[in-house]
Amino acid sequence: MAVLQRDLRRSDTFPVFLSRKRQADPLPSTYELRAFLQRMPKIDLHRHLEGSLRLQTLADIAMEHGIDLPSLKTEDLRRYVQAREEQPDYHRFLAKFRLLRRFYRSREALERIAAEVVADAAADNVRYLELRFNPIALSRAQRFRLQDVVEWVTDAIARAQQTDSITVRLILQIGRDEVLSVAEEILELALTYRDRGIVGMDLAGDEVNYPAHRLAPVFRRARQEGLGVTIHAGEVGGAANVRDAILLFHAQRIGHGIHALENSEVVRLLLERNIALEVCPTSNLQTGAVHSLSHHPLPDMLALGLRTTLNTDDPSISDTTLTDEYLIAVTAMGLGWTQIRGLVFNALEAAFLTEEEREALRGQFGEWNEIRPPDFL
Numbered sequence: 001m002a003v004l005q006r007d008l009r010r011s012d013t014f015p016v017f018l019s020r021k022r023q024a025d026p027l028p029s030t031y032e033l034r035a036f037l038q039r040m041p042k043i044d045l046h047r048h049l050e051g052s053l054r055l056q057t058l059a060d061i062a063m064e065h066g067i068d069l070p071s072l073k074t075e076d077l078r079r080y081v082q083a084r085e086e087q088p089d090y091h092r093f094l095a096k097f098r099l100l101r102r103f104y105r106s107r108e109a110l111e112r113i114a115a116e117v118v119a120d121a122a123a124d125n126v127r128y129l130e131l132r133f134n135p136i137a138l139s140r141a142q143r144f145r146l147q148d149v150v151e152w153v154t155d156a157i158a159r160a161q162q163t164d165s166i167t168v169r170l171i172l173q174i175g176r177d178e179v180l181s182v183a184e185e186i187l188e189l190a191l192t193y194r195d196r197g198i199v200g201m202d203l204a205g206d207e208v209n210y211p212a213h214r215l216a217p218v219f220r221r222a223r224q225e226g227l228g229v230t231i232h233a234g235e236v237g238g239a240a241n242v243r244d245a246i247l248l249f250h251a252q253r254i255g256h257g258i259h260a261l262e263n264s265e266v267v268r269l270l271l272e273r274n275i276a277l278e279v280c281p282t283s284n285l286q287t288g289a290v291h292s293l294s295h296h297p298l299p300d301m302l303a304l305g306l307r308t309t310l311n312t313d314d315p316s317i318s319d320t321t322l323t324d325e326y327l328i329a330v331t332a333m334g335l336g337w338t339q340i341r342g343l344v345f346n347a348l349e350a351a352f353l354t355e356e357e358r359e360a361l362r363g364q365f366g367e368w369n370e371i372r373p374p375d376f377l
């Protein structure tokens with residue numbers, strides 16, 4: 001494995017080399033490793049519903065609703081949906097969400113997409129998933145009632161969990177450019193529907209142009225009410241955004257947070273408060289948050305003792321799975337078995353669950369004691 005890692009580290013085309021669909025002649029151990037990581041029970045705490053739309057489903061919805069697309073062939077749609085082939089760019093990456101929300105066109109479409117997200121995660125052996133979505137953006141895109149969007153998603157997720165071996169919880173997302181009254185409305189919805197699996201609130205969007213301090217009281221109240229709070233910060237913005245997320249927004253988890261390492265005081269704050277970091281390497285590469293996967297700070301975050309977790313962000317936009325993210329963590333960043341295990345169990349401890357539910361999840365992950373990693377890991 002050591003030889004494989006060195007070879008891969010030398011290659012600037014590493015993400016393409018590892019692509020499931022474009023591998024021409026991969027080393028056999030890459031297949032073996034990927035199969036092992038795929039079988040491994042996993043947890044994803046950071047995945048967006050609006051970034052998780054199958055290409056075939058997108059084509060079907062376009063056809064049904066007469067949405068104009070450059071092509072209806074899934075291979076042609078890759079360039080339209082995915083960021084893999086493009087120059088890394090944060091704002092272009094965010095713009096994909098506006099584009100994809102056009103396809104959450106009807107109740108049936110939303111329910112289908114939500115069910116497929118759960119099925120795809122379960123097929124990747126994700127046993128616990130926290131899925132987030134922006135209800136106001138989805139309702140505005142199609143003039144749906146806000147409550148309807150939340151009910152459709154929560155119902156679809158509840159149904160999907162009955163057929164797949166996975167537990168799913170939901171996080172309601174607020175954009176950084178949102179007005180205060182709408183953010184308050186979203187919080188009320190989260191509280192109203194918390195018995196339908198809503199466990200937290202998220203702040204997302206452009207952290208460079210929107211510090212969003214005016215929205216902080218909404219998130220502080222969410223914490224007081226017992227909801228989890230996670231804030232996208234330190235993704236492309238600086239460590240100060242991470243500090244604000246903790247001190248002003250009372251975040252227990254940070255979406256990405258990779259730029260926190262630029263400031264030792266912020267690192268100390270993360271350690272003192274045991275704040276979890278939701279790291280998504282492929283997304284970080286595609287937004288330009290990191291220049292290469294081999295220079296990603298994930299190994300440093302673990303070495304510092306930060307409560308670091310590994311996640312997908314947007315499987316469809318990034319053309320990834322959680323298995324792929326673990327594969328990258330091993331082959332591009334050189335993580336070993338102890339660190340891999342640490343990432344999974346950090347996620348278990350950082351999940352927005354009651355202690356009783358967490359204990360039950362720990363029980364489910366007891367099978368980890370039986371896992372024997374391959375020799376090369």
Ligand SMILES: [Zn+2]
Nearest residue numbers: 048232255313
């Ligand atoms: Zn995200």
